[in-house]
Amino acid sequence: MVSTPSSVGTGVVRARRKRADDVAGLGRARAAAFVVPALLMIGMFLLFPAIWTIYLGMTDYRLTGLAAAHTSFVGLGNYTAAVGDKAFWNALQLTVVFVALSGVIGQSLLGFSLAWSLRRLKGWVRTLVESLALAAWVIPGSVNAFLWIALLDRRDGTLNTLLNTPGTAWLISDPMAMIVIFNIWVGTAFSMQLFSSALSAVSPSQLESARIAGASEFRQLFDIVLPTIKGHILTNTLMITLWTFNTFTPFLLTAGGPNRKTEILSVYIYKTAIGSGQLGFGAAISMIMLLINLAIALLYMRVGRKK
């Protein structure tokens, strides 16, 4: 390089000319070249399936039988069928209850209480509680389900042994309560961790002055802590709502039963599309679910902007 100063000189000049149009100095064409692959991937794996789902949702496509080979276009027939299907409304209603109880209320409240009560603790107690909560979060869903089946089993279940209630079929008598508790147990770690880090951002001096001024713990919580971590609460609720709305793990415990009592939307779609092979109808209800997801996300974003 040193021996050929002239070529280096031209290179620098050219590079400067290119660098001028944007911060990264790539130039429009090269920048586009960098973005295109990512866009292609998004197009292939996100946009195309979404459009394909819209199309499938307007057909009578099935997994087997005549309609699998000769699929016909039914327009909005699947959507009107879904709206007229009692099972769909049942699933939607169960999902709302499930999201509200296990996600928004259960996981957020428990996660926050854990984070709040652990905030001044150091040492092994904190490590223990955090590890236990995290374990539930990191263990694969299928393994979790297996543990819970063993816990709740009607014949030799751990819970029946502990409570001395032999023969109680928890998953049959209180299926919704069981999957709500299950999901709280699985997901609380996320809220706990998020709130832990949020709480550490609350200014200690502010809390200290409040305490000197004689504010109760309750007042400190409501007047200082919650306003400070409002953004975190919103993010946490949004994430948890969407996750819980889409979760499928309860299926591993109850398979949607007994008699559709735990058939939340994701399970209903699975049983419709894969279980009974109605792929077209299943695509239509997936689309409805996607729209509900979008609506939730937009709602939260609007609330977030207002603050």
Place this chain on the structure above:
Amino acid sequence: MVSIGRRKLITLAGLALVPGALDACSSTSKTASNTSSGGTKNVTLTITANAIEGGKNAAEAKWVADWVIPQFQKANPGVTVKFEPQGVNDENYKTKIALDLKSGKGADIIAIDGIWTGEFAQAGYIKPLKDVAGAAVDAWDGWKQIPNAVQGAVSFQGKVYGVPQGTDGRVFFYNKNLFSKAGLPTAWQPTSWDDVLNAARALKKLKGVTPIQLNAGTAMGEATTMQGILPMLVGTGEYVWADNKWAGNTKGLRDVMNLYKTIYVDEKLGDPVLQQEANGRDSSFQEFAAGQIGILAEGDYFWRSVINPAKGVGTAPMADRDTVVGYTKIPAMKPGSGVKGQSFVSMSGGAGRVLNPNTKNADMAWKLMELICSPEGFAARAAGTLSISPRDDVNKTLLAKDPMLTYVSTEVLPITSYRPGLADYTQVSTALQQASLDVVTGTSVADALKTYTGTLGGIVGAGNITNN
């Protein structure tokens, strides 16, 4: 120049990486066999069935691994045969192979339940054997040994889509120990539903014993229809599909639903909770094997595969099976009230194996099929667990070894009935299961059948339903 070259290089490398990643994604599922240039060299064939060593249908899985694969590989050097085991409930297995076939993949030889033939054929997932493997199919000498009625199990619209693997029959199994404790005869042959109910009432006095298990509900899937609703329905003299119409709110179906009501709701002779458990059927097996169920309606599969005491065969083995477990024909509602005026009834299904139309080695796959379905093949299969084979020659020599299967083949098969081989059947079956679930969980028979006929109308059209 150098610096530009370097930047270009980085850009190019960035671009090159992405297609590489895409390639990696798209080439992950290369399971299909390959015929490279060398004819039979490096051919890989795969077989799949809902069987797995150490689990469901373990004997079949073991037979494929220990007999089929070594035999075929020895006779055909250069060919590798692989087994893709599955050990799930039948509905999940069906979904899996349907998805395999739909995506143009899947094993070369696939075990199916005969009742799926129609809907798979209509979907174009399977083709008549002749269309897949050509003249060699007709030339096979095995067909002479397989009666037409048995071939019908894997046929659709007059064309044979697979080779039948056997048939079966449904009976009432009962626990002789519990029967004698309850003061009932250990050689038991009920002649009406009332006889069965009376025996159950006697068994109810025993502590910790569920008198009768008649499958109900959606969780057990086809096992509810095949072991519960349909054998009872044919006992009322009705078929689920007759004269081109499906049974809706009929007298026979009302009788069947009332029987469920008597057993599970009115007299608590059965355990309604078990019908709703996600794995209720397996639980019913375990409970019967543990001496906690008195009477169980099941197919001979229960005898030969579930409670079989041979090592590694049964999922709920009973060491004293041969002395404790009795079996008896299912009576019609009343003597002579069954279909064709029969006093005893049953239902039969048939399993089969089909060739995957996507196979790259159709000739070799058919050769493998011939080996599997040869007399030697069935004889080796029977070494694990004996079942009723589709071949007359094999049955003649082997069945005598097992009194239960002899009983099914001589007493039950002559009076048995079959499901309609129509694509709509599986949906109708689900609707029937739901009706039984509704009744078992307390809905009135009238309301359950009202829901059922509504669902049925949506499946087959309101004009194709019989109500009386």
